[in-house]
Structure formats: structure tokens, C-alpha cells
Amino acid sequence: MLSAPEQQAYYKAALACLRFIENRRPTKRRFGPEADARWKAFKGHLNTPDRIDLLLRDANAEWPGAFGARNVFGLAQAAEDEAFGAQWTSLDGVAGDELWRAVLGSVAPASPAQALQAIAGEWGLKLGAFAVAKVEPTDRILAAGPSAIAALAEAFVGRSELDWAEQVTCVATPAAHRQLALGAIAIVDGHKPARVLSSSETLPALSGAKVVRSDDAAREDLAALDGSQD
Numbered sequence: 001m002l003s004a005p006e007q008q009a010y011y012k013a014a015l016a017c018l019r020f021i022e023n024r025r026p027t028k029r030r031f032g033p034e035a036d037a038r039w040k041a042f043k044g045h046l047n048t049p050d051r052i053d054l055l056l057r058d059a060n061a062e063w064p065g066a067f068g069a070r071n072v073f074g075l076a077q078a079a080e081d082e083a084f085g086a087q088w089t090s091l092d093g094v095a096g097d098e099l100w101r102a103v104l105g106s107v108a109p110a111s112p113a114q115a116l117q118a119i120a121g122e123w124g125l126k127l128g129a130f131a132v133a134k135v136e137p138t139d140r141i142l143a144a145g146p147s148a149i150a151a152l153a154e155a156f157v158g159r160s161e162l163d164w165a166e167q168v169t170c171v172a173t174p175a176a177h178r179q180l181a182l183g184a185i186a187i188v189d190g191h192k193p194a195r196v197l198s199s200s201e202t203l204p205a206l207s208g209a210k211v212v213r214s215d216d217a218a219r220e221d222l223a224a225l226d227g228s229q230d
Helices: 004-024 033-042 048-062 069-073 093-104 112-122 146-156 175-187 219-228
Strands: 141-144 168-171 195-197 210-213
Touching: 004 048, 004 069, 004 093, 004 112, 004 175, 048 093, 069 175, 112 146, 112 175, 141 146, 141 219, 146 168, 146 175, 146 210, 168 219, 175 195, 210 219
Parallel strands: 141 168, 141 210, 168 195
Antiparallel strands: none
């Protein structure tokens, strides 16, 4: 059963990431006065939690799997292209209003690093310094640990010759780690689903794959990586 703090962390992290995306390439249809005016004209009987879920569904379609709760929490009964699914319980009206005000009252992330830190921070994670060797288009990478995944994502930003979805497989079992790894696809502006696996799933056989892992990886994820290299 999902706890209220986990639900709040998910929504705040997803919206922080989306605010960075919107600032990077403004559409004026997600946040701000024009978006508010459109919502007021459109909403009818809908409330703030509905607005939030619609925003995340739209973003989850544009950056496949990056914003939905399905992949963060492993909601297996939801269809692969569905952001939430029937199992998901959305925010109630009061909680939704409070969360929306809190998100808009905070400073939006202004860089990929800040966006990654914001996702991590909503889950109580602190990203550590991590050095990543230069990534080449031919590299295939297995990554584990929020700090490693965040540093790797920063290494992909602005390099159109790289393809996160094709090159990177993240091993991330805890929901916090999964949301960071999934959000990376939007932060690097990729438009194909990212490969984010839990420790219980079979890792792909990647001959010559580079392993990138940080000390803040979950123990089970490190064990899965070690097992894949045997």
C-alpha cells in the first residue's frame, strides 16, 4: 500500500521535473497565467488533482514513461503506455490544492543538475559528486545508484549523438531511485522509453557494457549488477 509521503514525494518530484522542462522550452500551456486561463475555461467539474494528473499524463506521453506513477511504483496491472492505471489513487482536493501551491511557490529548477537534485530531494536523497568518463555513441552502460545515474544524465545533456534509451540500462529498485532514473529521459530530452529495471528482473546481456555505479545504490541493485557480470 502506497503511503501518503510516497505519493506526495512522487507528485512533487514529477512536477519539479516538468517545471524544468517547461522553462527549457516554454509552451505556456502547463504553468503560468495563460495555462491558468485555459484551465479555468476548460475544467468544468474537474479539480486541481485532475489538472495535475492531466499534466503528468500529457508529459508521460511526450517523454514515454518519464512522468507516470506506473513505472515509479511498479503498477504492473496498468498498461505500458498508461501513466497511472486503475490501481492508482490520486490526491484528494485539499491535498492537491496544497501541493500545487507549494510547487508553484518554490523556485523552478534552472538546469539539468538542479532538476535531478530536485527529484532526489523530494525523496530525501542527497546526490553526491560522481565522475563519469566521457560517453561515446557506441557505449552500452549499466548504471545503478542515484548519484551515478544523475551524473550520467548530465553527461548526455546537449549531446545529440548519444541516445539514453538505446545506450543506458538503469538498475533501480526503490521508488525514489526509479523516479530519478525515469525522469532522466525527459531531462536529456529523449523521446523513447528508458530501460529502468528492478533487481528482480533479468538484466540484458550486454557484451562489453560499462558499469557505472555509486555508493548510494540499493544493496540489491549492486548485487544484481555484480550477478550480471559473472
